[in-house]
Amino acid sequence: MFEALALIQASWRTQRSYRVSMILSVLSLGVTVLPVYFVSKALQPYAAESIASQASNYFGFLVVGFIALIFVSTTVNSIPDAVGGGIGTGTLEALLSTRASIPSLLAGMVGYSFVWSSVKAILFLLLAMLLGLHLSLAASLSGILILIMIVLAHIPFALMAASLVLAFRTTGQIPSIVMIASGLLGGVYWSMSAKIIPPWVHALGNYVPLAPGLRALRQTLLNGASLATVAPDLMLLLGFIVLLNAIGFLMFVEALRYARRTGTLAQY
Amino acid sequence: MSGLAARDDAAAFSALNDSRSTPASGKNLAVVLDGISKSFPVRRTWGEMLRHPGLRPRAPVLQNVSLAVEQGEFFGLLGPNGAGKTTLFKMLATLVLPDEGTATVGGYDVVAESSKVRSVLAPVIADERSLYWRLTAFQNLELFAKLQGMRGAAIKARVNEVLEVVGLSDTKEKIVAAFSSGMKQRLLIARALVASPRVLLLDEPTRSLDPISARGFRTFLRDEISGRQGCTVLLATHSADEVLELCNRVAVLDRGRLLATGTTTSLARDLGEERYALFTRDASHPALAAMVQRGMVGALNVRGDEDGWTRVDMEVIGGMERAAQIVATLVEQGVVVARFEKVPLPLADLIDRIVRRGAETQSNV
Numbered sequence: 337m338f339e340a341l342a343l344i345q346a347s348w349r350t351q352r353s354y355r356v357s358m359i360l361s362v363l364s365l366g367v368t369v370l371p372v373y374f375v376s377k378a379l380q381p382y383a384a385e386s387i388a389s390q391a392s393n394y395f396g397f398l399v400v401g402f403i404a405l406i407f408v409s410t411t412v413n414s415i416p417d418a419v420g421g422g423i424g425t426g427t428l429e430a431l432l433s434t435r436a437s438i439p440s441l442l443a444g445m446v447g448y449s450f451v452w453s454s455v456k457a458i459l460f461l462l463l464a465m466l467l468g469l470h471l472s473l474a475a476s477l478s479g480i481l482i483l484i485m486i487v488l489a490h491i492p493f494a495l496m497a498a499s500l501v502l503a504f505r506t507t508g509q510i511p512s513i514v515m516i517a518s519g520l521l522g523g524v525y526w527s528m529s530a531k532i533i534p535p536w537v538h539a540l541g542n543y544v545p546l547a548p549g550l551r552a553l554r555q556t557l558l559n560g561a562s563l564a565t566v567a568p569d570l571m572l573l574l575g576f577i578v579l580l581n582a583i584g585f586l587m588f589v590e591a592l593r594y595a596r597r598t599g600t601l602a603q604y
Numbered sequence: 605m606s607g608l609a610a611r612d613d614a615a616a617f618s619a620l621n622d623s624r625s626t627p628a629s630g631k632n633l634a635v636v637l638d639g640i641s642k643s644f645p646v647r648r649t650w651g652e653m654l655r656h657p658g659l660r661p662r663a664p665v666l667q668n669v670s671l672a673v674e675q676g677e678f679f680g681l682l683g684p685n686g687a688g689k690t691t692l693f694k695m696l697a698t699l700v701l702p703d704e705g706t707a708t709v710g711g712y713d714v715v716a717e718s719s720k721v722r723s724v725l726a727p728v729i730a731d732e733r734s735l736y737w738r739l740t741a742f743q744n745l746e747l748f749a750k751l752q753g754m755r756g757a758a759i760k761a762r763v764n765e766v767l768e769v770v771g772l773s774d775t776k777e778k779i780v781a782a783f784s785s786g787m788k789q790r791l792l793i794a795r796a797l798v799a800s801p802r803v804l805l806l807d808e809p810t811r812s813l814d815p816i817s818a819r820g821f822r823t824f825l826r827d828e829i830s831g832r833q834g835c836t837v838l839l840a841t842h843s844a845d846e847v848l849e850l851c852n853r854v855a856v857l858d859r860g861r862l863l864a865t866g867t868t869t870s871l872a873r874d875l876g877e878e879r880y881a882l883f884t885r886d887a888s889h890p891a892l893a894a895m896v897q898r899g900m901v902g903a904l905n906v907r908g909d910e911d912g913w914t915r916v917d918m919e920v921i922g923g924m925e926r927a928a929q930i931v932a933t934l935v936e937q938g939v940v941v942a943r944f945e946k947v948p949l950p951l952a953d954l955i956d957r958i959v960r961r962g963a964e965t966q967s968n969v
Contacts, residue, residue: 342747434751435751
């Protein structure tokens with residue numbers, strides 16, 4: 337844990353030195369929130385019925401979906417990016433030569449991305465609240481818990497992509513596939529129970545970890561539902577976490593072993 | 605036929621692994637390699653892969669390498685590019701797995717006990733890009749001190765101490781991006797030293813340093829790292845100065861095979877490669893040619909005049925006894941001798957001859 341914090345601190349110091357990039361990143365949030373607000377207003381009459389079980393207005397529905405997507409994107413991209421970058425610069429080899437354990441190194445390498453995503457998510461929410469979003473603040477702890485579960489369910493995809501980077505220097509497009517699947521089938525932009533969604537697309541959505549997570553998150557944050565109410569979705573999410581993490585970690589350990597066998601830890 | 609060529613190849617080659625230079629049994633060994641072999645897959649063209657899809661060609665990088673390094677020893681690893689030195693270092697640093705054989709560092713197996721190995725060993729094998737360029741020198745070392753398990757006030761004290769040792773105290777608050785190559789190299793070494801390792805691996809550590817900095821660095825390695833801290837150092841280098849000034853023993857690798865271990869002096873002696881310089885008024889005296897014919901000395905090399913005295917370099921086969929015999933014979937034959945002195949064999953020549961001898965032995969086998 338201490339090692340991970342040291343790496344997060346180093347990343348913060350590095351990112352802080354790129355001031356323009358940091359400022360632009362914050363400003364872009366405002367640029368995103370405003371179009372979402374106006375588009376959701378325009379689509380509210382058409383979307384109201386299909387989203388009723390999760391949210392009363394389309395703006396809230398979209399904002400929560402975007403926040404979940406920010407974390408999914410951070411999760412699936414940060415680990416392969418950190419591993420690939422580390423291989424390219426040689427820092428991965430240097431880090432692996434230390435006494436720190438691999439989980440703490442990985443946590444440290446991507447920790448800053450999660451901290452920064454959290455900051456962006458909070459700013460995003462604050463801007464949305466200024467524009468009229470109503471959140472159940474009492475349910476915020478439950479919301480954080482569900483967000484953590486969503487992240488945990490997507491770590492395996494990141495580990496699989498990082499494994500491919502370690503072994504073959506490609507992510508195999510896993511992050512892009514996860515992002516597209518989460519966006520289209522996870523219910524970020526529309527409710528999967530809408531009448532216009534074909535049944536087979538709806539069925540596919542059951543295999544996307546974001547779908548149950550997002551349903552639970554919206555019901556909790558926007559409707560004030562308790563964890564017990566959303567328990568079925570959380571159990572499904574938990575199933576994804578257990579099953580996928582076992583596969584993801586196994587793949588990563590094997591890929592690291594493969595890179596050590598072929599001597600390619602520092603070759604890009 | 606020269607004396608060198610006349611010797612039995614196999615006997616000469618085995619003599620290169622000098623028993624006199626092998627660590628005494630019973631002493632604590634810092635690094636032990638036992639039959640280490642490693643090969644890497646060969647990258648093939650698309651055409652080759654389509655023509656022979658079932659083939660999985662591999663190139664040997666290390667072949668049955670065995671050696672032992674004592675605690676506190678300064679051990680040089682020599683050999684041409686592609687000899688396998690860096691792979692061997694990476695294997696000791698647990699970054700590459702061996703195909704066969706075992707390797708231990710501080711008594712810990714590099715495969716089964718890799719985390720313990722990393723707690724006693726620090727490599728300097730990465731290039732300067734592996735530093736965090738947007739952080740200061742102090743912040744870089746602080747980070748790695750924490751990753752190496754150091755805590756609290758000890759970190760600051762140790763980082764400052766190491767920065768002082770590598771001469772970067774004055775620039776510790778500068779970001780690494782503003783450093784020269786030499787400064788970055790020194791910071792890489794400082795990074796390795798920060799956790800006070802018992803075994804230090806240095807892969808061409810002075811390649812980016814100017815001659816004055818390199819000399820200072822050698823002094824630092826000898827006095828501080830090897831002397832005061834008693835650290836075992838394995839040094840891969842092409843620098844003769846480093847080998848002659850620092851190393852207790854050396855090993856010569858070529859194409860993954862360990863060709864010889866020992867002191868540079870003993871290796872030269874065992875190769876029959878003891879060179880002497882004769883300063884005489886009469887380099888064309890028939891007594892000299894006669895000694896070559898009788899095989900007392902190898903080929904003569906007339907190097908030119910120094911104040912009217914001609915320097916003649918020769919390989920003397922048979923050690924000091926034979927050298928004394930040569931002087932006596934020359935004087936007896938009326939050759940005027942001003943000086944007759946031993947000339948150290950240049951490192952490049954020594955490696956080259958060991959490598960050639962290894963190749964000859966291999967082809968005979």
